[in-house]
Amino acid sequence: MEYNKETDKKWQEFWLRERTFNTDTNDSKNKYYCLVMFPYPSAALHVGHARNYVIGDAVSRYKRMKGLNVLSPMGFDAFGLPAENAAIKGGIHPKTSTLNNIATMKNQLNTWGIGYDWEREVISCLPEYYKWTQWIFTRLFERGLAYKKKAAVNWCPSCMTVLANEQVISGACERCDSKVIEKDLEQWFFKITAYAPRLLEDIELLTKWPERVKIMQTNWIGKSTGVNIDFKVEGEEKMLTCYTTRVDTVFGVTYMVLAPEHPMISELIKDNPEAPKIYKFIEKVRTQDKNDRAAVQVEKEGVFTGRYVTNPVNGKKVPLWIANYVLMEYGTGAVMAVPAHDQRDFEFAKKYGLAIEVVIDNPTQHLEVFQMTAAYIEAGIMVNSAQFNGLGNREAIENIADWMEKEKTGKRSVHFRLRDWLISRQRYWGAPIPVIHCNTCGCVAVPEKDLPVMLPENVAFKPTGQSPLLDCAEFLHTTCPKCGGKARRETDTMDTFVDSSWYFLRYVSPKESNQAFDKNVVNKWLPVDQYIGGVEHAILHLLYSRFITKVLYDLKYIDFQEPFAALFTQGMIVKNGAKMSKSKGNTVAPDYIIDNYGADVMRLYILFMGPPEKDAEWQDEGLLGAWRFLQRALRLVDMLKDYREVKEEGGLNNYEKDLVRKIHFSIKEVTQDLEGDFQFNTAISRIMELVNQAYKSINEGTVRKEIFQQAVDTIFLLLSPFTPHISEEVNSALGFKESILKRNWPCFSEEYIKTETVEIAVSVNGKVRDKLTIHVNWSKEEIEKKALTLEKVQHFLAGKPPKKVIYIEKRMINIVV
């Protein structure tokens, strides 16, 4: 039997014709929603991309054969910067290039034999989709969860737009790697911080998510518990609130520090003759790029405000400073400084000659301030802390917090590292934010009947730092939906992560023109049963999607709180030790492989190369191995066709027994591998062993045709999620009329796997010395007796009786001498 490009084509057309992958969502019985993260449309896919879809397809095909009603849709995350940047360079409109790329990509996915329900295709840059992205925005806006504010934001000077916190990687833009600077700008935010506690708590519900993703989200949300303390500013009624997790050190405060961005600074220094100097310092810090400012090794710098504050626990007056090491975004932007027990404060105090006071003593060696070269941050005994002296500092944290709450000098408080999600972008290729600015009514959401706010196509979209839509008069000028007066449209567009934070809801009813999704169907089909994608989305996309899902839940549009029941994150394919990328020139193009070997060879190798959740090194020779294996398996089909009927009377002979056992054992193992954590690599190696056994039995003994046929049939049934074209071909050659997907996944019986005899290892002092074939009914004593007579064992016994004998059933016997 031959396998070639025509085979691929034949079956791809067959699936299309038979509507094999089109799912009726009205029937949700035995539903299984298998979702692969929708891609950004790119023209040049490499095998690294292919891995994603091949894994998803293997899962979807396997589940179909298990009798589940599988929904497997695909779409495109089609807004975004690359198309816009390419357009600026090459002059092709982003819409044109994006739609072209989509066509190319769909075609590629088809040639790989990936089965999707293309009637449910979702393209985020088309008005019928982004209408509902805008609608979701207006839902959030109405609840006060979308708001505009002037804030210090991350600005990428190369992309000429703002970035969400999540898009800043070590102080650089995640897309272009330029250093991000801070700017004060009026921007739109989603109030994801309001959901921080739930986003954190509900991680517990995600039992089928990888641990590492959950940890990353936990860290990103970054909960910390501590105490807010009000320090009174001397000579004013004003209070300055600081946040600390180390309330045990509160008696050791010797100064207080504000972030340079702190809003009260101007007021506090207005009478200070040194004010210009202070402003100069603040300016200097703020124009520093974020990465540099955040680096630990950066010298701590600060300036005295001329003001003093009072520590409420002991009435001590301490100086108030401004310093580069305090962040406005975290806590309250004000920090109580305890140089004796915080390394940053210690360095700062040393540099500016500020007091240092020990309040936690080292139990093993008494601390003297003048001898200290670093802050003492270990556990210790409270000193100089009034009634708390003598306590361990760990328990003092709770005691002091209780006391301060009672005295009303402080209040327990929880802080999150998570920031609100900055969703506005000053770029063209995105969904317009559906808001109208009216001089009398203020910010007004565009009413649902006026959605979508269409993105005009005829726009000069050079990045200038301002939104390109500002230059489009017919877009900009409008009337206020409330008062009908002259008004102006919002010209910023939305972060593409807004588009992708709800697309999984759209697939179940993609053609809906009156609502974002059909509530009934969504509630039946979601949460997604299996979500598959790259680990690079561990924080951004997955956190945003969880957030939007919770918002929609609260607004009663859906009745589930988490969008993805199970998550699988596959590893990258690397070549020469590096991630595949065009710029590195180490990509491997699937087209070449498809042309020369066929889709199934590529699919098989990709799945065989290693555990799917781990990175894997691409080796061209590996393809050859997959090719050889499939040829070898196909030759069995030819052999079966010309097989002479064997006259065999009575029960099975040993060759037949071995083959039958291997058939059942393989089904068992492959099923287990697929039911577990998608261990395709070991599943495939099991099938290889079955093929090897088939050859062995046929070559060395006589095997009845029906048993041989059962072996061949099983091989291709088990292979079919991985190599669907070949499997369909064989399935049809064996006389089956319907798609192999309509057949049941094979069953096994333990009865056939059992053996009467088994070979066990015989070890002496834990070291294997010999083998022994035993009958499964033998008692431990019998086996022991046999083992002790073995020559190799005798050698080690040297005439003495064994000290101890341990028998592990059907595995080994260990003799201790």
Place this chain on the structure above:
RNA sequence: GCCGCGGUGGCGGAAUUGGCAGACGCGCAUGGCUUAGGACCAUGUCCCUUUGGGAUGGGAGUUCAACUCUCCCCCGCGGCACCA
């Protein structure tokens, strides 16, 4: 610095969860077939000083038995990071 993941032949990787380390595949070697190459078939393939000894990053420990458990250390990858 903190958190997480990982380290097994020449290579990708297995190991029933404490029970025969190296399944399966690549590569390599020898032979067969072939005008030749490829493909295919067969056999072999951890190392050594071989009645034996040594090997799962290094070192210790628990155990009859450790890739697997415990402790210390080294290396690689990923996330977070002046978070008070």
